[in-house]
Amino acid sequence: MxxxxxxxxxxxxxxxxxxxxxKQFSTNPFGxxxxxxxxxxxxxxxxKNTNITKNIAEKSKLYASAIVSGINNFNExxxxxxxxxxxxxxxxxxxxxxxLERIGNTEITFDMNGIKNKMFPDRQYSVKQLSNKSVSExxxxxxxxxxxx
Amino acid sequence: xxxxxxxKNIITALGNHEDSQAAIDILTEIGTNSPDDEIRELTAxxxxxxxxxESLRVVLIxxxxxxxxxxxxxAMTAINELLALKDKKEAIKILDDTIKMHxxxxxxxxxxxVRALMTFSS
Numbered sequence: 001m002x003x004x005x006x007x008x009x010x011x012x013x014x015x016x017x018x019x020x021x022x023k024q025f026s027t028n029p030f031g032x033x034x035x036x037x038x039x040x041x042x043x044x045x046x047x048k049n050t051n052i053t054k055n056i057a058e059k060s061k062l063y064a065s066a067i068v069s070g071i072n073n074f075n076e077x078x079x080x081x082x083x084x085x086x087x088x089x090x091x092x093x094x095x096x097x098x099x100l101e102r103i104g105n106t107e108i109t110f111d112m113n114g115i116k117n118k119m120f121p122d123r124q125y126s127v128k129q130l131s132n133k134s135v136s137e138x139x140x141x142x143x144x145x146x147x148x149x
Numbered sequence: 150x151x152x153x154x155x156x157k158n159i160i161t162a163l164g165n166h167e168d169s170q171a172a173i174d175i176l177t178e179i180g181t182n183s184p185d186d187e188i189r190e191l192t193a194x195x196x197x198x199x200x201x202x203e204s205l206r207v208v209l210i211x212x213x214x215x216x217x218x219x220x221x222x223x224a225m226t227a228i229n230e231l232l233a234l235k236d237k238k239e240a241i242k243i244l245d246d247t248i249k250m251h252x253x254x255x256x257x258x259x260x261x262x263v264r265a266l267m268t269f270s271s
Binding site for chain 2: 122125126127130131133134135136138139141142143145146148
């Protein structure tokens, strides 16, 4: 608030009953008197106070603008981070779906007999396993064994 | 598992195989010509247990195979297996034909001896 320096108004004061000559013009715009005397000085106006108020106002504005810009920056940073998070999520989702699609299109077969034969090489020479083979396979196996010294 | 045991298992599998003729061919081709007495012995046993005309011909008529094998162990095992057959008809018929018609005297003599054993054992 600023009150004052509107003090160039002239006020005729007639506080004396003796019709004394008119007092000098005061700078008090409101013509406030104190114990019969018009207050000459503009007590409502304070340069210091004005400056402080101004400073506070200005500082408040600065703070406010800083806060606003801070909020804006925060929003931008948040948005950019959220965008990166969202894009990361999209990428992961895409990869997961891509992998699932690949799994869906992949035919997985396990040659259990082959695996067992590799783990237990002698297993394929058991009578039970050999009985399931064709005669030509048995002949090949026999010839292979004969070839080993 | 040792090599000999693997081959024995193959011979056993061939003995039980549904494709009997193909199995006999392989036993005749590889088993009866094996340098290992144990393999020849097991092959002769398997062929006799098949008890078919083709399988018995190999062990009764062929020189150096079955009852005519140079190894006494192989020959005796083959003879024991023949004697253990429940149905000896086919074996006796082949032995009779061998005694009558085979060109090799050694083969005829062996066939005669085995025929006599089978007569006494039945």
